[in-house]
Amino acid sequence: MTEDELEQAVRETFARRVAVAHPLAADPAGLAIRRADRARRRRTVAGLALAAVTAVGISTGIAQLGQQPGRPTHPTVVLGDPYASPLPNLTPTLPVAPPTDPAQGAGRGEVDLILGTVLATTSGQRLTLPDVGPAERAQRLPDGAGWAVVGAPTAAGQALWVVQPHGAVHLLLAGARDIALSRDGRQVAWREGGELVAAGIVGIQVVAAARTPVPAGAVPVGFAGDAVLVRLDADRPGHTLWRPAQGPLKSGGDRATVRVYGTRPDGVVVAQVSAGTPRRLCLALLDPTRDLAPAQTGCGPTLGDDGRGGVSADGRWLLANGRVGGEDRALLVDLDRLGATRAVRPAGPPVHGPVAWTPEGTAYYSDARAGLVRVDVSRVLAGEESSGAPVSGLGDGQRPIPVGRAGS
Structure with missing residues (x-):
């Protein structure tokens, strides 16, 4: 999977799970991707692979959270x-x-x-x-x-x-x-x-x-x-x-x-x-x-x-x-x-x-x-x-x- 495809998959997963009538001021998907980007710049090729696996794991974990019995529609x-840094702007x-x-x-x-x-x-x-x-x-x-x-x-x-x-x-x-x-x-x-x-x-x-x-x-x-x-x-x-x-x-x-x-x-x-x-x-x-x-x-x-x-x-x-x-x-x-x-x-x-x-x-x-x-x-x-x-x-x-x- 390419980096662009991975980013798109993460955005689509967050969109399905936290989309609401009035959007949140925060963009969790964008936040996760920006953090992955910063990690890729800091790490070697081995670190790149680890960041990709981590991003997929975060996406999968949130998807499972929304599927568990008794959870709200918007988890x-x-x-x-x-390692977070100030948000843009x-x-x-x-x-x-x-x-x-x-x-x-x-x-x-x-x-x-x-x-x-x-x-x-x-x-x-x-x-x-x-x-x-x-x-x-x-x-x-x-x-x-x-x-x-x-x-x-x-x-x-x-x-x-x-x-x-x-x-x-x-x-x-x-x-x-x-x-x-x-x-x-x-x-x-x-x-x-x-x-x-x-x-x-x-x-x-x-x-x-x-x-x-x-x-x-x-x-x-x-x-x-x-x-x-x-x-x-x-x-x-x-x-x-x-x-x-x-x-x-x-x-x-x-x-x-x-x-x-x-x-x-x-x-x-x-x-x-x-x-x-x-x-x-x-x-x-x-x-x-x-x-x-x-x-x-x-x-x-x-x-x-x-x-x-x-x-x-x-x-x-x-x-x-x-x-x-x-x-x-x-x-x-x-x-x-x-x-x-x-x-x-x-x-x-x-x-x-x-x-x-x-x-x-x-x-x-x-x-x-x-x-x-x-x-x-x-x-x-x-x-x-x-x-x-x-x-x-x-x-x-x-x-x-x-x-x-x-x-x-």
Whole structure:
């Protein structure tokens, strides 16, 4: 088989397996071929033959993945190449600072921002990400390894990318559903057909994947330590924990948890639960060692039913949507004082999108007008509320996406 025939065979195989109504921003076939081309340039004639065999093996493996019983029509593609280089047309790092508004304190170098297809970093870099596509959320990876970027849901599923500090972009997952990342950025879980998959992230590769069958409506929503936090059904309360090292998923006894905001550093889950008489949404701290049994519950704040919010890096604070005096607001909740009279304070306009906390205890999020809101805990405790600061460089319908650091 000639090299041209081999390339055409690889492209046709990928096209049959991952073609969808709305094409992915990534081109897995082209990516695989470009990597094979680079390998051929680096190796001798013997290396050429080995690269050809490897390319055929990758194509055959993905074809078999799509043919296995219980797999989705459009299988998840797991990619990772320790020799990958920046994708074509990637704009290199530029020494341009992210937009700022000194009056509001936005963009003071505390968090990175995704502005459309640009990643503006705290060090003043602007990395253009033409192949990543619309992002839903992102977080920094540990040890300065870069950023993990989760794509917005599409008919083809979601994608997971790693952006390295020097600007190289690597596609780790394509066609996955409901991607969840751990606080430290070292673990990832996703839904694939009738299974839940959990794996580690090492460098620019997804490794050591484990699988378990799950009910039709079950999706991963986060991690509590090494356990995957799973919502059993989108239409009914109830969550459980899957510990891959202990075997398949078990339903568990929790039938009260409605939504999850996140976890504290010790693995305790911060969630909305249905409690009280009459039933209402309350805040609860769930113990992962006792099948998510509530360790503490507070029904003081009026919580929003969208579940938007985030837990601070130290686990002390929750910023979440709710209502105060009949008005929708973002609320700052002291999780160490659930149930106390002054444990909840209005902090700013309602949250739209992800909340990113800094290790120093400052929160960032976007509001309904695509402004960037900076919430300083000390000022909120002093009675001040934050407002959104305008951010330049955004297209119509886009919002700034603040990027949390590993562990936040």
